[in-house]
Amino acid sequence: MGIGLATLWVVSVIVFVATSILPGDVAQIILGQAATPDTLAALRAELGLDQPGYIRYFSWLGNMMTGDLGISKAGGATISSLIGGRIGNTMMMAGLVAVISIPISVALGLWAAMHPGTMLDRIVTFGTLSLISVPEFFIATVAVLILAVNLHWLPSTAYMTGDETFVQLMKALAMPLITLVIVVSAQMIRMTRAGILNVMSSPYIEMAILKGVPRGRIILRHAFFNAIGPIINVIALNLAYLVSGVVIVETIFAYPGLAKLMIDGVQTRDLPLVQACAMIFCGTYVVLILIADVGSILANPRLRSPK
Amino acid sequence: MTEQTASTQETEVIAKLDAFAELPDAPPKRKFRLTWIGYSSVAVVVFWLLICIIGPSIAPFHEMDMDGDDSFLSYGDAEYSKDGGFLTNEYGTFYLGTDYLGRDTLSRVIYGARNTIGISLAATLIAYLMGITLGILAAVKGGWIDMGISRVNDAILALPTIMLGLIVIAALGSSIPVLIATAAVIYATSVFRIARALGQDIIVQDYVEAAATRGESTWWIIRAEVLPNAAMPLATDFGLRLVFVVLFISSLSFLGLGVQPPASDWGSMVRENLQGLTYGSWAAIWPALAIASFTIAINLIVDDISAKSGGSLAKKMV
Numbered sequence: 071m072g073i074g075l076a077t078l079w080v081v082s083v084i085v086f087v088a089t090s091i092l093p094g095d096v097a098q099i100i101l102g103q104a105a106t107p108d109t110l111a112a113l114r115a116e117l118g119l120d121q122p123g124y125i126r127y128f129s130w131l132g133n134m135m136t137g138d139l140g141i142s143k144a145g146g147a148t149i150s151s152l153i154g155g156r157i158g159n160t161m162m163m164a165g166l167v168a169v170i171s172i173p174i175s176v177a178l179g180l181w182a183a184m185h186p187g188t189m190l191d192r193i194v195t196f197g198t199l200s201l202i203s204v205p206e207f208f209i210a211t212v213a214v215l216i217l218a219v220n221l222h223w224l225p226s227t228a229y230m231t232g233d234e235t236f237v238q239l240m241k242a243l244a245m246p247l248i249t250l251v252i253v254v255s256a257q258m259i260r261m262t263r264a265g266i267l268n269v270m271s272s273p274y275i276e277m278a279i280l281k282g283v284p285r286g287r288i289i290l291r292h293a294f295f296n297a298i299g300p301i302i303n304v305i306a307l308n309l310a311y312l313v314s315g316v317v318i319v320e321t322i323f324a325y326p327g328l329a330k331l332m333i334d335g336v337q338t339r340d341l342p343l344v345q346a347c348a349m350i351f352c353g354t355y356v357v358l359i360l361i362a363d364v365g366s367i368l369a370n371p372r373l374r375s376p377k
Numbered sequence: 378m379t380e381q382t383a384s385t386q387e388t389e390v391i392a393k394l395d396a397f398a399e400l401p402d403a404p405p406k407r408k409f410r411l412t413w414i415g416y417s418s419v420a421v422v423v424f425w426l427l428i429c430i431i432g433p434s435i436a437p438f439h440e441m442d443m444d445g446d447d448s449f450l451s452y453g454d455a456e457y458s459k460d461g462g463f464l465t466n467e468y469g470t471f472y473l474g475t476d477y478l479g480r481d482t483l484s485r486v487i488y489g490a491r492n493t494i495g496i497s498l499a500a501t502l503i504a505y506l507m508g509i510t511l512g513i514l515a516a517v518k519g520g521w522i523d524m525g526i527s528r529v530n531d532a533i534l535a536l537p538t539i540m541l542g543l544i545v546i547a548a549l550g551s552s553i554p555v556l557i558a559t560a561a562v563i564y565a566t567s568v569f570r571i572a573r574a575l576g577q578d579i580i581v582q583d584y585v586e587a588a589a590t591r592g593e594s595t596w597w598i599i600r601a602e603v604l605p606n607a608a609m610p611l612a613t614d615f616g617l618r619l620v621f622v623v624l625f626i627s628s629l630s631f632l633g634l635g636v637q638p639p640a641s642d643w644g645s646m647v648r649e650n651l652q653g654l655t656y657g658s659w660a661a662i663w664p665a666l667a668i669a670s671f672t673i674a675i676n677l678i679v680d681d682i683s684a685k686s687g688g689s690l691a692k693k694m695v
Contacts, residue, residue: 080532085544203676204669205624207631207647211665214654314539314628321632322651333632336547344547352536359535 077360081352085345086127149346152331157350160320160327163243164312167250172305175255179262179301184289186267194259201256206318210249217245246323253315258308265300269293299366306362310355415681421674425667428490436484476650476660486663489641494671496553496636497622500560504622505615507561508568513599513607515569516576527573533566538625546634556635560622571614575607616679620672627668643668 182194201209217224224244269275270293278288317329324330332347334340476482515523533541545559579585585602593601629635630644638645643664650660 077532077535081536084532084536084541199676199680200669200673203620203624203672205627205631205644205665205672207628207644208665208669211647211651211654211661214651215662219654310537313537317539317543318628318631332543333634336543336632336634339547339550341547344544348540348544351540355537355540356535 077356078353081356082131082349083127085348085352086131149343152343153328153346153350156326156328156331159325160316160329163246163250163320163325163327164309164316166243166247167254167312168309170247171251171255171258174251175258176262176301178255179259180266180289180294182259182263183266183270183293184286195263198256198260201252202260206249206253206315207322209252210245210319210322213245213249213252217248246319246325249319249322250312250315254308254312257311258304261304261308262297262301265297265304266293268300269297272296299368302365303362306358306365310358310362313351313355412681414677418674418677418681421670422678425490425494425671428487429494432487432490436481436487438481438484474658474660476646476653482646482660482663485641485646486643486667489643489646489664490667492553492636492640492642493623493627493630493644493668496557497560497619497626500557500626501564501615501619501622503557503561504564504568504618505611507565509572509611511565512569512572513576513603516573516580517595517599517603523573526569530566530569533563534570538563538621539628542625542629543634546629551629551634551637553636556626556629560625563625564618564622568611568614568618572607572611575610576603579603579606613679613682616675620675623668623672 178194182191185191224241266289270289275288275292278292279285283292316327317333319325320327320330321333328347328350332344332351335343335347474482476485511526515526541563542559546555549555580603582602585598588598588602626635627642627644627647630642631648633645633648636642636645638649646664647661650658650664653660654662
């Protein structure tokens with residue numbers, strides 16, 4: 071836990087330093103062409119920019135701890151209200167992706183590991199390698215081309231008004247979901263397969279093979295349980311990768327989530343908004359990676375005590 | 378010295394080298410035998426690198442010319458080409474159709490190769506210079522230098538790359554130097570980790586200890602012992618890293634935060650022409666295919682090489 075908190079603190083420093091201390095004056099950006107030395111100085115004082123960096127950092131951190139995320143520069147709404155309206159959508163999407171992709175990828179990974187070297191295994195390996203080496207937006211584009219343009223099954227955007235029926239909601243969500251499931255599963259399938267095959271090369275499996283245990287039974291009864299630790303690790307890591315997938319997918323489908331809010335913030339250079347969103351995303355990422363570490367320690371008792 | 382003697386000397390040297398190669402304890406020559414998948418991937422990568430170099434002189438149009446009769450034309454549009462062939466007007470032929478402003482898609486894909494691959498290569502090279510220098514330094518020096526660099530490195534590694542990119546671009550705005558520098562710093566962290574691990578592996582070997590006892594300088598040890606032994610894994614990793622950087626840059630461009638219009642770049646071309654998909658235009662698909670072919674080809678080459686070296690490389694690089 072202590073390590074996690076320390077990492078979060080370092081993350082906050084990086085986010086703050088990157089946005090505030092890099093050259094590029096917020097007051098200058100806000101005023102743009104209308105900047106005169108007097109108005110610049112006045113606005114800097116108003117924003118607290120005339121104070122040294124470390125004071126600004128601690129007041130920012132303190133405000134964030136108490137839930138005061140500041141005020142967005144565009145429109146003047148509080149950032150908490152902007153984020154509050156969006157975060158549910160993003161959480162729902164991420165949750166659904168996890169629920170769908172985890173069983174699929176563990177099953178496919180197991181299945182490929184059971185038949186190594188066969189045509190099916192090679193198709194899975196080559197297919198997933200191709201999928202992880204193309205950008206997320208490529209998969210999204212192809213999905214739109216096939217499912218929305220050629221087959222007319224699904225709408226090509228996920229715009230939501232908030233009063234849809236359940237079926238409409240599912241239809242709107244389907245496209246981003248399919249894209250993200252493909253992106254995340256490809257990586258998970260590969261790593262599950264690699265994890266199982268890794269266990270398969272250990273001496274006790276060789277023993278079982280020599281004993282004449284059928285291959286399917288070896289994998290399900292011997293290898294799988296010993297590979298659970300690495301697999302949990304893989305799942306948590308991939309949900310962390312989901313963070314960057316979400317950014318692309320929300321933009322391409324105009325899905326009203328947190329990442330779309332952040333991209334809009336970057337485009338209008340709304341720094342307080344970007345800082346807040348970045349902290350949420352990075353925080354989630356760090357927590358998920360921490361869960362991955364804890365998971366692998368729980369699954370493998372040998373890791374509990376240092377060597 | 379006449380030409381005759383020079384060439385005899387040369388043959389003598391070669392003969393000596395050959396004799397050395399036949400000695401029983403001569404190191405085996407490294408041989409690269411790729412599968413046919415590996416060779417065709419090499420061909421794809423070489424093809425795109427050639428396009429980067431000679432692209433502008435073979436492209437039928439300039440990347441910014443709006444010469445098409447209409448936007449989002451594609452192959453076989455009945456109104457524009459009666460015989461169902463390629464679109465042609467008084468300016469030339471549009472083999473891959475036109476984009477949302479009526480520009481030739483083929484020319485923009487060709488010009489885009491320069492931006493996408495050029496920026497990524499530059500960023501990866503800088504990342505390698507920084508990563509290897511710091512990584513080897515940390516491995517060789519150890520102590521508080523190692524501690525300091527490693528902690529900072531871990532902190533940056535603990536963040537999603539795209540988030541770091543977004544934060545920097547929010548603060549600085551987007552331009553090509555900013556993109557290159559951002560990608561270079563972000564990816565230098567993973568290069569650092571690998572270089573440090575390799576360096577630490579090598580620095581405890583007996584031959585390094587022998588060199589140190591012999592009184593060789595640190596710099597000599599790094600140059601003659603550490604770097605040559607770390608070169609092969611690092612070279613393979615370079616390919617993987619390049620793929621990540623291409624994906625990173627084109628994702629940013631896709632979000633409208635990378636290479637700015639009207640310059641062409643594969644990522645931003647996909648974004649610009651996304652609307653056209655609904656009308657059946659392939660203008661967004663071609664640049665996406667270009668990225669995919671480049672990145673998949675590099676990955677397949679790396680896969681092929683690491684399969685040959687017993688998979689130990691692949692494990693180090695995850």
